[in-house]
Amino acid sequence: MPTEELNQFDIDRTRGDFRYDVQYQYDAGTGLTHQTIDYIVDAKGEPDWIRDWRHKALDVFLSKPMPTHWASKDLENIVFDNIRYYLAGGQKPSRSWEDVPEDMKRTFERLGIPEQERKFLAGVEAQFDSEAVYSNIKKAVGEQGVIFVGSTDGLKNHPEIFRKWFGKVIPTGDNKFSALNSAVFSGGSFIYVPPGVKVKHPLQAYFRINAENFGQFERTLIIADEGSEVMYMEGCTAPKFETATLHSAVVELVALKGAKIQYVTVQNWSPNVFNLVTKRAIAHEEAEVKWIDCNIGSRLTMKYPGVVLKGRKARGEVISIALANDGQHQDTGAKMIHAADETTSNIVSKSISIGKGRATYRGLVHVPKHLKGCKNNTECDALLINSTARTDTYPAITVRGTGNACQHEASVSQISAEQIFYMQQRGLTEAQAMSLSVNGFVNDLVRQFPMEYSVELKRLIDLEMEGSVG
Amino acid sequence: MSSLKIQDLHVRIGEKEIIRGLTLEIPKGEVHAIMGPNGSGKSTLSKAIGGHPDYTITSGDVLLDGVSILGMEPDERARQGLFLAFQYPMEIPGVSNANFLRAALNSRQSEGEEIEAVDFYEHLYEEMDKLEMRREFTSRAVNEGFSGGEKKRNEILQMAMLKPKYAILDETDSGLDIDALKIVSAGVNAQRGPNIGCLVITHYQRLLDYIVPDVVHVMVDGRIVRNGPKELALELEEKGYDFIKDALAEPVSA
Incomplete structure (x- = not known):
């Protein structure tokens, strides 16, 4: 890439390892009980249906065991009682950076967000701990009927669309952490793109953890109506803390007939963050969903973006890059559930393990017997930087029936001392x-x-x- | 003081001493050749001078224009003007030749400065033309899937772009057919001049028909055992290395 272009985006975003002291108007304290749920619902002024929904989700969360039979035992080191589940300044998200409280504005300026917004984005949402502090969409995009707001705003002000899809792609009981998110979620984006509308520039959300011992639980729901197109990008950072911080998001995408959604993540968590995220899409007839997922940093990331290929000729893709440095474990992968004829899926995963870093790939591809003309391609490549690094691959591919094709390639390579010399x-x-x-x-x-x-x-x-x- | 000077160098790999008291001086403007049988330590010499971490220098010194380079990292030595043309150039998957060369050139710029893209490509295409390389080569990954001849040509291209003060060419003729040998040799000859000193390491005399050296050194068992004019190479070709080995009883001054 030419240097001129590189310099244009020469924004200092080195790790995001800094923080400012912030006064929070709302603080749900540490630990999680049914009182915590009521506190959050009251603080956010949410309707009763969501209160009931959250209480039920908490019961599911409490009843589910940790998935440590297959996953890292490190999960057991999360002390749920020490985590703060809701922290907010109490203000509404501003539409202008001028109105964002000074400390928070400084944070996002230092991360380069307002500058990027001016340059190339169609809309931005900036979340600081539990709540969005800034949310804005370019006027022209808004006029096309595109909705881009926070999840709270979505459930309160657009219930007719929100409730139809919310929790349908990823039900509360999908896994322990989706249940946790369903109980205490706050922030994240709600996007609706009307039929035929193609949003030219990306919409971006930036998730910032600022407080220690904090849990960030954003919830994102994107609905691309028939024939529409949208690209959503998210960036995440947190400063380094002594103690563990939890990020547990749920992201649901719905691509209706012929719609296209691209979801891009570049996360750069500090090495104390447990990053346990559930991401899944439903692709209807001839729809396309592409997840681009870059996982850098965190102590443990567990994330397997998936696409349920529900309609004929739907297409799903996961492109992922994971970098596991010393002391980090990137446990990532993809899920492709073929549920209609002539659906295709593509998974390309590359991982880099450095020092004592560990990268794990888990892939699930499911094509049932009665389907015809389905195709999957899976490639996973691992790069080891030195002999103490570790990589594991766990592909689970079930392709039944005779009219379907599947291809799987995996490689492990190393950067040799000779190459460096x-x-x-x-x-x-x-x-x-x-x-x-x-x-x-x-x-x-x-x-x-x-x-x-x-x-x-x-x-x-x-x-x-x-x-x-x- | 304009020379690459190797003084009583001793080099080990693990416990084994490979270079055993080697002394040699290549003045700027000259081309020297080292010939020697397999296992005499020729390649060890070039890697050790380059600073490869597997090679331990137990005593002696290497001076580049009078300054010892032994305390320097391999990249510092390179930036001081030392270039190795590798016998087995490494593949760097996914990194294009153009990007690699630019990164190498930028590493020689002062902090925060970068070479101009337009100047870079102009210069690159000019040098590629001399080596009869096609334009599409710039976007191919470094040495990946290259034939032996292409790899060696690429080494000479890198040398031309980086303009070293001293270049060590390690078995540059190995794996080359006669046409490739001619092109590569012409590439090296084009770079000869008062501002560069070259050390050409080879097993066969054939290369020296095309890159004619000013001085020939013969290396056996980690030492220089004979020095002479270019005709010495022909004598070796004719009589084989055994004649040198047989004569090793005689004292030699380097």
Whole structure:
């Protein structure tokens, strides 16, 4: 990519490791009980149906065991009683940065959000701990009937669309953490794109954790009506804390007939964050859903974006990049549930493990016997930076019936000392050589990203590699 | 002081001493050749001078224009003007030749400065033309899927772009057919001049028909055992290395 373009987005977003002291008007305290739920509902001024919904979800959460029979035992180190479940300044999301409280505005300015908004985004939502502090959509996009608001705003002001789809793609009881999110969710985006509307520029949300021992539980619901198109991008950061922080989001996408949704995530969590996210889409007839998912940072990430291919000729894709540095575990993958004829799915996963970092790929592809003309392609490649790094692959592919095709390829490679020496001999430092090699490894995927995010990703990889060599 | 000077160098890999007291000086403007049988330590010499971490220098020194480079990282040595053309150039998947060369050139710029894209491509295409390389080469990943000849040509292209003060060409002729050998040699010869000193390491005399050296050194068992004019290479070709080995009893001054 030409340097000129690189410089254009030369925004300092190094890790987001900083924080400002903020006064919270609402604080649900530590621990989670039915009183916590009532506190959140009252603070947010939500209707009764959601109060009941949340209480039921809490019961489900409390009744479900941790999934440690297959997942990392590290999950058991989450102390739910020590977490703060709701923290908010009490103000409504502003439509102008001028009205955002100073400390929060400074945070997002430092992360470069207002500048990006001016340059290339159709709308921005900025969430600070539990609530959005800024939410705005460009006038022209709003006039086309596109709704882009926070989840609370969505459930209160657009119930006729919201309730129809909310919790339908990912039911409360899908897993323990989707139940937790359903009980205490706050923030996240609600997007509705009317039939035939193609949103040219991306909509972006930025999720910022600022408080220690905090749990962020945003909930995003995107509905692309027939023949519409939308791209949504999310970025996430948190400062480094001594104690663990929890991020547990639920994201539901609905692509109606012929609609296209692209969902791009570049997260850069600090190494104390448990990042346990459920993301799933339903693709109706001839609809396309593409998840682009970049996982950098966190202590443990567990995330397997999925697409239920519900209508004929629906198409699902997951492109993911995970970078596990020392002490981190990226447990990521994809799920493709084929539920109609001639549906196709594509999964490309690349992981990089550095030092004692660990990357795990879990893939689920399901094609039942009665379907015809379904195709899946799965590729997963792992790169190990040195001998202590670890990678595991757990593909679960069930393809039944005779008229369906499936292809699976996996590879593991290593950056050799000889390769680094060769690059150093040309003048690159060890860190530059590592970084260039890692960027080369993910290059074919990064090319599919929106330009702004590929630049961001390259910067993040550079930073990770800088820190990982002596 | 304009020379690459190797003084009484001793190099080990693990516990095994490979280079055993080697002394050699390549003045700027000259091309020297090292010839020697397999296992004499030729490739070890180039890697050790380049600073490869597997090679331990136990004593002696390497001076680049009078300054010792042994305390430097491999990349620092490179930026000081040392270039190795590798016998087995490494593949770097996903990194294009153009990006790699630009990164290498940018590493030589002062902090925060980068080379101009237009100038870079102009210069790159000019050098590629000399080596009869096609334009599409710039977007291919470094050495990935290259034939032996393409890899060696790429080494010489990198050398031309990076303009080193001293270049060590390690078995550049291996894996080349005669046409490729001619192109690569012409590429090296085009770079000869008062501002560069070259050390050409080779097993066979054939390469020296095309890159004619000013001085020939013969290396056996980790030492230089004979120095002479270019005709020494022909003598070796004719008589084989055994004649040197047989004569090793005689004292030699480097």
